[in-house]
Structures are given as C-alpha cells and as structure tokens.
Amino acid sequence: MDITVLFLAIMGTIGLVFAYFAVTERALVKAIIYSAVQSMAFAVMLYLLRAPDIVLVYIPVSVGLYPAALFFLVGKTESEEGEP
C-alpha cells in the first residue's frame, strides 16, 4: 500500500469534516476558524500530491487573505447568523 494515500485520506477527512462544521456553525468567528483548519488540511493534501504551485497560492489566500476579508466583513455586520 502506498503510504501517501493514507495521509491523503486522513487529511481529506479532516478537511471534509471541518467544511461541514464551517457551513453549519451559527457563530461566524468560529466558522472562520473551522475554515482555516480546513484550508490547512487541503494545503497538506495538495503538497502530498506534488503541486507546489497551487500550495504557494493556496496558503496565502486561504490562511492570510480570506480570513482577513471575513473578519473585516463580520466586524462591519453582525457576529451571529440570524434564525433561518
């Protein structure tokens, strides 16, 4: 068994579970943290798949810029999502 597939499976499971948490979470700040962990897992996956170009653009955008934009917008609006 190729050992890379095992790590890919673990990281992909972490990413999927945290994507689910980020979608269903009411408090927006917690959702941002979950999506940061999800992007970490996907960055490790992309690195294991030998795609350093994508990792180099994925990490600054998903860990640096995207939470910043979300925090800016949460600060301008409400911090809790209303009842559906």
Place this chain on the structure above:
Amino acid sequence: MTIPLVISLFIYTVSVLLLTYIVVRGPTVSDKVLSADVALYTSSVILAITGIIIGSEAMAICTIILVLWAYALDLYFSKYLERGELGEQ
C-alpha cells in the same frame, strides 16, 4: 533514514488529529484559535518531513510560506476581540 522519518510523520499526523478535536471542543473561542494555530505549525513540520523524504528542491519553499502566515489568524482574532472592527485604531 527514511523509516524513522515516516514514523515521526505518523506521530505528527496523530497530534494534528488530536488538535482538531480541541478545535471543535475547546470551551472558549480563544482555545479554538490557539489549537488551530498549533495545528498549522505542526502541519508545517509535516510538510518539511515530506520534503526531506521526497528530496525535491522545488517544494521546500512551501514550509516558509505556511510558517509565515500561521500567526496572522491570531492577530486578526485578537484585533477583532479588542476593537470589533479591524480597520479601527
């Protein structure tokens, strides 16, 4: 040389898994941010070990980028806590 590195890769993956449970459970929001931060640093070590095993020069710079931006989440969150809006003084 490769077998000890693979074993340590397993241990690091286990600690990332344990940390993600803390990210979900952590009683306060600060615990979540702290454990997410530690998970980012730990995954940077995973990247470094994989780069050593593969031995490809081109992929080494990814570790620097992940380490550089792991602490940005802390700063955004603490500024949000203290001021409410990130552009304020």
Place this chain on the structure above:
Amino acid sequence: MNSEYVVFILSLLVILTAIINLIGVLGFYRFKNFYLRLHAATVSTIGGAFYPLLVLSIIAFIEKEHYIGVSLLLSAFLILLLSPTGTHALARATYRKRIAIPEPLIGDKIKEEEASS
C-alpha cells in the same frame, strides 16, 4: 565517521521531537484553563516544531541539499519569532475581554498598570 549513521541518529531525534509535540498536545486535554493551555502550546510549537525543523535542516545540509536546508532554517527562525508573538496578542486580548478566567492567579501586572495610568 560515516555520514549515514549521523543522518540516522538525527532522524531518531526527529522522532523524539514528535513525541514532545504529542505530549504538548495531550496537555491541551489535561489542562483545565486557557492560560494553562498556553504552556502546552509553547511545548508543542517550540519543542515540537522549532527543533525538528532545525534537525531536518541539518539533515538536508549533510545530504548536500542546500536550498532545502536554508529554507528549513529560515522557517525554524520564523517559528521562533512569530509563534510567541501570536500567542502573546491572543492571551492579552482574551484577558482584556474576560473570555477565560485566570484560575491560579498570583500577580496581575495588567490590572496594576491600568490602575496606575
């Protein structure tokens, strides 16, 4: 001395740092308080991420892969610089917003400074 043995011993050290990281992560489960968990975070970032990167950069230098070695050395230096900074800002903001209660509290410098100023 043959360089393969040196590399083997160094990679055993990487396992040691991985165990240190695991101990730090177990501290997240054992400690009851946010301020106590900061201690566990220090163990697993400095002991579990700074030292292995240093050891891995030495391995890369021994194997004559200088580009990998220099980049891992730089990232180890950056962890030493950035991880305490982020933790400091996080702890200060958490204290000032009273999110977590500092349970075994011996002295309170921030309150003294705010009272004096």
Place this chain on the structure above:
Amino acid sequence: MNKKLIVITSIVVFSFILAVYTNLTESLGPLGLDTRFLGKLYVYFTNHEDLRLSTASLEPVTAIVWDFRGLDTLYETTVFAMAIIAIYSLFRIDSLEEKGSLNSSFTIIPRLVTKILLPINIAIASTIAFHGSISPGGGFQAGSILAVVGVLFVVIFSYYALNAKSINPHRTLLFMSLGLIAIVVVTLIPLAFDVFFDNAYLIQNQPKLDSAFGYPKRVGGLVFGGSIGLFNIFEFIAVSFGFLTAFALLSIPEHVFKEKLRGEESLE
C-alpha cells in the same frame, strides 16, 4: 448533537471507503505513467535544445501558464482586475480624509515583529516572482504573498496608518493599472516589431523558424525565460496592488461611511 454525529460519521466512513477504493483500483495510481500526448509535448518543448522551439524557461508549469496557454491567463488576469475595479466603484468615496496616525491597540511586541517581518517578506515574495521561470511560483503567488503583508499592516496599525504612509486606494489602483498596461505592452511589442522591422507574431517569446524576434533569454546568468520573466514581474505588481486596493477599501471603518452618508443627506 446526535444528528451532527451521524453526519460526521457518515463523512468519515464515506471518505474511508473512497480511499480504500481508489487504493485498490489504483485510479489515483502511479501518477504519470499514462501521460497524454499534449502533456508530453508541453514537457518536451519547455526547455528544448533547439532555441527556435524552446520557451527558454526551466519550469514547465510557468511555461504552460504564460507561454503555451498565455491567452487563458491574460483573460483570468482581466477578470481579477475587473473584480477589483467593481469593488472600487462600489465604495464610491471621492475624497478621503487625510489625517493619519500610527497609534495601535497592540503592544510593542506585535508591532516590532511586523516591522521586522516586512523586509523578510518582500525578499521572499520577490524571490518567488523572479525565480518563477526556474522554480515553482510566479506572479500571482508572489503577489498574494505580498498582499498579506499589507493586510497585516492594516490590522496591526489601522486604516489611519495607511493615510500616514500616504497609501490610499486611488494610488494603489493606479499601480495595478500600470502593471496591467505593462502586460499588454509586452504582448504588443512583437506586433510593433512586425510592422517596422521583420516578421513576428503576437505574444511571441523566442525566435521562431521564420522570425528573428526574441525577448532576452538570460539576464546576468539568471534564466529569465524571455517574456515569461517579464510577465511574472508585471503580474506580481498588478496582483499585489490589486489585493491592496480591495483591502484598503474594506478597512475603512464604518463610522467614516456613516459620517459621509449623513453629510450627503443634510445637503439634500
């Protein structure tokens, strides 16, 4: 809570089954054994010995992005710039107040570390941009890395600190436009060469069989990759200043907007 547990368990089981299936059938499999003809052609011509067929770049991904499929990337850059311009037009602030201060709610430690980090970061970003024709990376990657520095500067200090350093959205948008215009000029130079001197093609990089036009292959010993290196540098400028424009507009505090709107209402 029970429902959440069921969903997470099903996600874990599904991904485990998927991993086992892909491993058994080897559908992720030995990557690269079954390369397609077009892929083989790309890798073959990336650094060919015959200079009339080569792209003069050692990195196949960058060569594909900027030389083989250059038009795709040009359109993607155009879409990015249009998004930035849409954000810029949405905010509609004509006159920004010019008061600036470097006060901050953070202690000295994050401020000092961010100041130390600034030169390190610029060095890393420009390394990735200039080495785009040798190692993985390129203009967009380096631009987004440099943009995070600007965002961190805004967060550590404030929106007013941008004013104190005389950075405002109008100026950063100007720099982004200059980068984009430079990209267009690099694509149009062969056409001007065709009109005035000799035979040449649009978006031409290296000399072809029937035209002598070519961008510089090496600059001072560094593999520059002709137009690929130029594209990387100008894309670096355009992307970093584009992101900076968006975040400088986002960082304007809400009460500034409220004061603006109240002023407009009182005029009417």
